[in-house]
Amino acid sequence: MAEVEFRQIESDADVLAVARTSSLAYPTGEFYSDATLPKLVKILVDRRKNSDKRLYGLFLKNVAHFEPGQVGAVVIGAKPNPITSEIEHSEVQPSVEPSGGLVAHFLHRDFSVNLFGVERTLGGLAFVGVDLLHKKRGYAKTLVTQWLKLCDNQGQYLAALWPFRPDFYTKMGFGVSSPFYDYTITPSVIPTTRRFAGNLKHKGAASFDVLRHLTVAQISEITECQKRCASATHGMLAVEEQNVSLFNDNGITRVLGFRDSEKVLRGYIAFKFVKVDHVGSDLNVVELIYETTEALYAILQFLRQQDDQVRFIKIKSQDTDFFRLLEDPRGANSSQQHVASSQSVGMMYKVVNIVKLFSEYFIDRDFNGVDLTVLIRVQDTLTPEMNPEIVVSFVKGHATVVKSGSETTVNANETTEATLDIGIAEFSTLVVGAIDLKTLIKYGKAIVVPADKERVVTKAFWSEDLPKNSFHF
Ligand SMILES: CC(C)(COP(=O)(O)OP(=O)(O)OC[C@H]1O[C@@H](n2cnc3c(N)ncnc32)[C@H](O)[C@@H]1OP(=O)(O)O)[C@@H](O)C(=O)NCCC(=O)NCCS
Known part of the structure; x- marks a missing residue:
């Protein structure tokens, strides 16, 4: 070159x-x-x-x-x-x-x-x-x-991208985050009331009383709501005001918001219509953000009411259980196979520096209370010098880097309790909680020696939630 x-x-x-x-x-x-x-x-x-x-x-x-x-x-x-x-x-x-x-x-x-x-x-x-x-x-x-x-x-010490082709970036060591479920549903399968309702104040209320059109003038309110949602959601990026692109298409994308009794925006839906024929359209959900179940149901009611005009609603969700919300989980195009949604992949992560990841980036993280010393060997063919092998000691879930790189071979007789061999792409998905180690082992994408330590190493990296992020950059 x-x-x-x-x-x-x-x-x-x-x-x-x-x-x-x-x-x-x-x-x-x-x-x-x-x-x-x-x-x-x-x-x-x-x-x-x-x-x-x-x-x-x-x-x-x-x-x-x-x-x-x-x-x-x-x-x-x-x-x-x-x-x-x-x-x-x-x-x-x-x-x-x-x-x-x-x-x-x-x-x-x-x-x-x-x-x-x-x-x-x-x-x-x-x-x-x-x-x-x-x-x-x-x-x-x-x-x-x-x-x-x-x-x-x-x-x-952690980096991300949205790939044009996942295989191109997998080679460079990026691992795919949680998938998306792409739903095509009819408005009639959307529920409008909660079965176990705390606050049913809005039940039966007209959407014009409950939702408001939001424009570029409300951009600060929108970002505040998005950021509150991000601070409560594992994996979600906080979106700064200058990066909100909802109003960049000359009003094609419309935004409706729900404010609570304190006038705080608790959720919004951005959507656009796509013409089907001279009477009907599909409604494509561009973004759905909600902090409360009340906000969600206010938005769902609006969607349900569009059945005279809208053929299908197209919505992407990273909730593995979104189909359970619907009154009929079968998608609009489903035949007898009861297909609920199709799956697509999005964001990819890569660990940039494994030593700093444990010693600084996740210094506060509780690795599920695990006590164990593990030799972690990630294979990174693109930037191996940035992700050397490393000995990590977990004490009550707190990680400390004991050695890294060539130091790991010093005092070879000094025993670690387990060894984890894993590719950097898989390790990157593991540390953000997009997959559990047990599955990676089952797929032959990681190995723990001795095998009787598989459970405890899996537990260390286990995440209660999958990372969810809909902000595309
Ligand atoms: C897509 C695009 C960026 C690729 O650019 P490019 O310079 O042709 O790509 P490269 O030659 O660097 O290809 C990547 C190389 O890195 C190699 N590589 C990837 N990971 C590697 C690794 N871990 N170790 C060693 N080599 C690696 C690949 O094998 C490939 O080499 P090969 O072609 O000899 O197999 C370019 O075609 C482009 O600009 N396309 C249009 C715009 C676009 O689509 N951009 C989207 C990108 S998000």
Whole structure:
């Protein structure tokens, strides 16, 4: 591979190079024509102002100019009119040539995630793109490696991404988090009253009394509700106001919210209609957030009432038991096989630094009261130096790193009570509680020696809840 330089995208020339490269890496965005490129430049310039999003690029060294065929002067500061989408050149500034040599780029995200009841920092990867003419030369691999080092340097010992292809990132050591269940149901199977009701205040109340349209003016209220929900949900990312995209599609996505008697927003549903024919539509749920059962039922009642107009409601859930909520758990397209939902996978996690994971990241975590000293050997072929073998002592569930790397072979006769051999992708899903060790052992994806310690090692990593997160980045 040619000599490359990795740097944060800060200058206008670098932003232009990223715009050119990414417009062709993501052609479905339709930004790659000279006419539409300024819109993408504007998006990237705005992103640069957002402190939790940082662009990075991989540049070939000693390349002064951009590829001749790709050079196109773009006006930094040109902005699309929000109504007509036409480019307005009201902030015309001198045109800038894109930097030379950019072969790949990505966006780093700083997130806060609730894991085991505590808000923790999480590194996020998005917007990975390799120049059309430089694919299949290992640049994506170099990029991901650089990104993991970046996460490590800023104390993000766990990192996540939403894959375009899970197999691509599995090879790099990322493990799939909890799955989604995709439901297609008719409004008639939605229950509107709770069987064991505490507060039935809203039973039979008209939806217009119970729910309110929310617009961009209520964005703070929406994020406060989302964050409260995140702080109560294992695996959920807290979404900052500037990252709420519900109102970015010119009013196609609609949001209805439920406020409690104290006027606090306790839940909301974002949805859009998709035309089926000239009378009917499907209702696609974009997001459903609720803090209380009361809020959930207020929203369910609204959905149930759409049966005159809506053919199917499409909803994604990470609740393994969502089908039990419905009056008929069979999906709308189910035949005699009683299919309730289809399953899809989403976010992937990778442990960035196993030593720091135990010694810092999960310093407060109770590994279920377990007392045991374990040698953990994870196989990480991408960044083995960041995930060496490690001896962890669990005392009353509190983990301490005893040794790591080459130290683990010192005093070989000093016994550990068990050894866990596991791939980094599987280990990453295990430490976030997306799977239990017993299942990994059954599938031949992990091994504990001696076998009679399988139960106690499984117990150490056992999680009461699966991680759930619907925020896509
Ligand atoms: C998808 C895309 C980023 C891939 O970029 P790329 O530079 O062609 O990818 P790479 O050459 O680095 O491919 C990854 C390599 O890393 C290797 N690799 C992955 N994990 C590895 C590991 N643990 N150890 C060693 N090698 C590993 C893979 O085997 C592969 O090499 P190979 O092709 O020789 O088998 C690029 O095609 C692109 O920009 N596509 C359009 C935009 C897009 O879809 N982006 C979505 C990404 S989220």
